[in-house]
Amino acid sequence: MQNIQIEEDEIDLSQLFSTLKKNFFTIVFITLFITSLVVVYSYFLPPIYSSDVKISFSNEEKSSMSSLIPNALADFTATTEKKLETVKLTLETRKFINSVIKELDINQRYFIEHNYRKDELYAFDNLEVSLNIHDDNFKEKYDGTLYDKLFTIKPIDKKHFLLSVDAMEYNRTCSYNKLVSNAYFSIKVIKKSYLEDTNYYISQSNPQLLADHILENMKTTILSDNVLQITYTDTVAKRAKEIVQEIANQFREFTLVKKTSELKKRLIFINGQIGIIENQLQGEGKNLKEYQKKHKTFFTIETNNKMILEKLAEKKEMIETLKLQLKELNDFQKSFKKGNLNTVSLLNNGINISSIEPLIERFHAIDIELEDMRIQAKNIEKSLTKRPQLEQLIQRLHKEKDTLEELNFNFTPTHPQVVKTNNTIIEIENDIRSYIQTDLNRLRKSKSSIKTKIIANINTTKKSIEHKLNIFKHDIQNENALMQTLPEKSLTVQELKRKFTLSENIYTFLLQKKMETQMSLASVIENTQIIESAREGLKPIKPNKKLIVIVGFITSLILAIFYVFLKSMLDTKIRNEANIKELTDAPLYGSLPNKKHKRFFEEAMRVIRTNLQFIIPKDKQCISILVSSTVPGEGKTTVIANLAHIIAQSNQKRVLIMDLDLRKPRLYQELNKSNKLGMTQYLTGDFELESCIQEVNEHLDFFPAGAIPPNPSELLMSEKFDKTIKKLFLTYDYILFDTSPIGSIIDAKILLPYSDIVLLVVRANVAEKGFIEHFNNLRKETEIQSSGIILNDVKHDKSSSYGYGYGYGYGV
Known part of the structure; x- marks a missing residue:
């Protein structure tokens, strides 16, 4: 085996x-x-070039005055992976990219024709082209847009060129250095040097789609916890370098502006207050001088009265401080309701915020979590938060999408497995969105609760300050009553001095805060650094x-x-011997070329005759051979006629060939004999057997079919036919039966018991492989003693030897 x-x-x-x-x-x-x-x-x-920049983000502010910078303003100091994801989203917004486009002149593209190909350039070396498109006018008359359509410049001579615009079937001879203008566009071509005899092309990009085009070709990659790489690909190396470098520069400027904006706002407020207090201080000083000069009150007050006045001045100053604190608390409440949680002013005015500091930190933390979850909601395929359940859902989503990609490669979109996987992906995405929405609701609820607590604590602080304010006001009332005993002029002088001193103290305080703010502003350093600038690609990456x-x-x-x-x-057709070997174990006795190749055809017939000698019973007086096919048109009649000739010539035996295809006799035509009297007339009439048989040559006789009967099967099953065959067996050495196709009519099966050898003629490139399977079933059902196949009409090849080498299975 x-x-x-x-x-x-x-x-x-x-x-x-x-x-x-x-x-x-x-x-x-x-x-x-x-x-x-x-x-x-x-x-x-087109070649694609790549250029990239690397940006680092420092983790701390390295400034000698860093303690003066409010923590609330350090928006870009954190450089965790989560923060870098936020940076990536910022870089990939159209608003940011549009700010980059404003700084670059990249709305025009330049091409030159070279060897049937349009090569893109950064700019023409020998031409300067200015193009403006009036697209609204163009759309009114033509379909589509004039943006991104090619304007062709074909040099004619030293002064003229041909301008063509295929989008509007525009062709016109124009002069260099002169403006060409119409309702749809205006263009000016300035010739700088010698022009090659080729076509120059220019197009203008759609400004509304230019940002999308840049985003498609830009890629941001996180290299480490604090390094981000921005890569840009373009068909022009220099343009790729300029765009990616400008993206880095713009982002660097953006981060710096973001950090300093709050400090600048604070400085503007302090400068405004200084101006007000400065005017107030000048007025109070002037009033004090004029009063003293007018009333000549340049004297000192007794020690006791002086102490009272000093205490009174201190309390009034405290009242002003408390009022300022109340104002700051009210302002904080208003700004807090608008979403601004800046506690700088509270700290600078000496307000104790220890009770709300933890709440504010928690409020900031929830804000960050909310922002992260909003980003997560926009990009559900990437885990941006440290939530195990969400990460598991995203991992499942990736796994299902990978499965879907493999299924799409092997199956159609309507395949049940593909549909099921798609539904699973939709369910997972809905679960992710539901989880994110639930978390968002939870965070918003927590944020609202914390906001309520902060407001409640602020109200409590305000009540405490108001209580202190009432106490000081009551004390001042008592001290004022005490001071009524002082001389009126002295009291007035002291009051003017007190006001002047109070304003002077406030002015000094504001100057101090201004200095601190200016030092804070000056100490701000960039936490975004370009550690590797863009370089122009020398070779295309693809x-x-x-x-x-x-x-x-x-x-x-x-x-x-x-x-x-x-x-x-x-292929369902039988093409060659190998096909037959694959389909059956029946012997292949030979292959016949087309009859047109007469010499090769006769040689192949002799080989078939020789192969048959190995299976012919030696002890039988007459050998009967049945030749059939599975369907008409496979050449069985031609094969049996030529096989009979070969046997008769070689063996000098008496051979009878019988046309038993009573339904469609054709053998008489092949032998050039008459079909008027044959088997049908013999079986149904009183004709002598010898009168129905025609002589072909000395050793070969022919028994024609005769007229086509209405019941050929009944005739072949008749007792007279049985006796006739047995009688002929005693007269001839070989009898060859030409029958109806064995695959469609029962006639051939009737003759099987009379046949020693059954040959199936199969026509190459015509017969179906299923015919061989039918023949195999017939062999099993009827237990044919010896059977085989003859392959007919094989393509002629001079190097081939037809019929040789197919004797396997003989004698079986």
């Missing part, structure tokens, strides 16, 4: 090589054709044309081989 399996494997391998050899030129043609297309395709592919051609060649070769094998697998 093992040897048989090895033999079958060898036969299969041989069949594979045979298929490849037979279709060699088809494989070569398909491979070369597809490879040629790939070569042409790769030739026209396409790898050599690799494309190699892959194209290999792919086309695989496709060609796949096509050949697929064609062979789906």
Whole structure:
């Protein structure tokens, strides 16, 4: 059994090589054709250049005055992966990219024709082109847009060029250095030097789509906890460098402005207050001088009165401080309701915020979590938060999407497994969104609760300050009553001095705060640094044309081989001897070329005759051979006529060939004999047997079918037919039966008991493989003694020897 399996494997391998050899030129043609297309395709592919910058984010503010910078303003000091994800989203917004576009002149693209290909340039070396498009006017008359359409400049001579716009069928001869203008566009071409005799092209990008185009070609990658790489690809190396460098510069400026904006707002407020207090201080000083000069009150007050006045001044100053604190608390409440949680002013005015500091920190933390969850909601495929349940859902989503990608590669979108996977992905995405929404609701609820607590604590602080304010006011009333005993002029002088001193103290306080703010502003350093600037790419990163051609060649070769094998697998026709070997264990006695190749046809017939000698019973007086086919038109009549001639000539035996295809007799035509009197007349009439048989030559006789009967099967099953056959067995050495096709009519099966050998004629490139299966079933059902196949109409090959080497199974 093992040897048989090895033999079958060898036969299969041989069949594979045979298929490849037979279709060699088809494989070569398909491979070369597809490879040629790939070569042409790769030739026209534009080169893609890449440029990148690396940005680092410092974790701490390294400033000698860092203690003066409010924590609430350090928006960009954290450089965790979560913060870098936020930076990535910022970089990938159209608003930010539009700020980059404003700084660059990249709305025009330049091409030059070279070897049937349009090569893009950063700018023309010998031309300066200014193009403006009036797209609204263009849309009113034409379909589509004039943006991104090519304007062709074809030099004519030293002073003129041909301007063509295919989008509007515009062709006009124009002069260099002169403006060409119409309702749809205006263009000015300035010639700077000698022009090549080729086409120059220019187009203007749609400003509304330019940001999207940049975003499509930009990629941001997190290299580490504090380093971000921005990569930009473009068909022009210099433009790629300029765009990615400007993106880095703009973001660097953006972070710096973000950090200093709050300090600048504070400085503006302090400067305004200084101006007010300065005017107030000048007025009070002037009033004090004029009163003293007018009333000549340059005297001192007794020690006791002086102490009272000093206490009174201190309390009034405290009242002003408390009022300022109340104002700051009210302002904080108003700004807090608007979402601003700046506690700088509270701290600077000496307000104790220890009771709300933990709440404010928690409020900030919830704000960050909310922002993270909003970002997560926009990008549900990437885990941006440290939530195990959410990470598990996202991992499941990735796994299902990977599964879907594999299914889409093997199945159609309507396949049940694909539909099921799609539904699973939708469910997971809905679970993720539901989880995110639930978390958002929870955070918003916590934020609202904390906000309520902060407001309640602020109200409590305000009540405490108001209580102190009332106490000081009551004390001042008592001290004022006490001071009524002082001389009126002295009291007035002290009051003016008190006001002046109070204003002077406030002015000094504001100057101090201004200095602190200015020092804070001056000490702000950039936490965004460009650690590696963009460089112009010297070689394109893609396409790898050599690799494309190699892959194209290999792919086309695989496709060609796949096509050949697929064609062979789906081929239901019998093409050659190998097909028959695969389908049956019945012997193949020979292969016949087309009858037009007479010499090769006769040689093949002799080989078939020789092969039949091995299975002819030696002890029988008459050998009967039935020749049939599975369907009409396979050449059985031609084969049986020529086989009868060969047997008669070679063996010098008496041979009778009988046309028993009573339904459609054709053998008489092949032998050039008459069909007027034959088997039908003999079986249904009173004709003598000898009168129905015609002589073909000395050793070969012919028994025609005769007229077509209405009941051919009944005639062949009749007792007279049985006796006739037995009688003829005693007269002839060989009898050959030409029957109806064995696959469709029962007539041939009736003759099987009279046949020593059954030959099935199979026509190459016509017969179906299923016919052989039918023949196999017939062999099992009827237990035919000896049977075999003759392959007819095989393609002629001078190097072939028809009929040789097919004697396996003889004598079985």
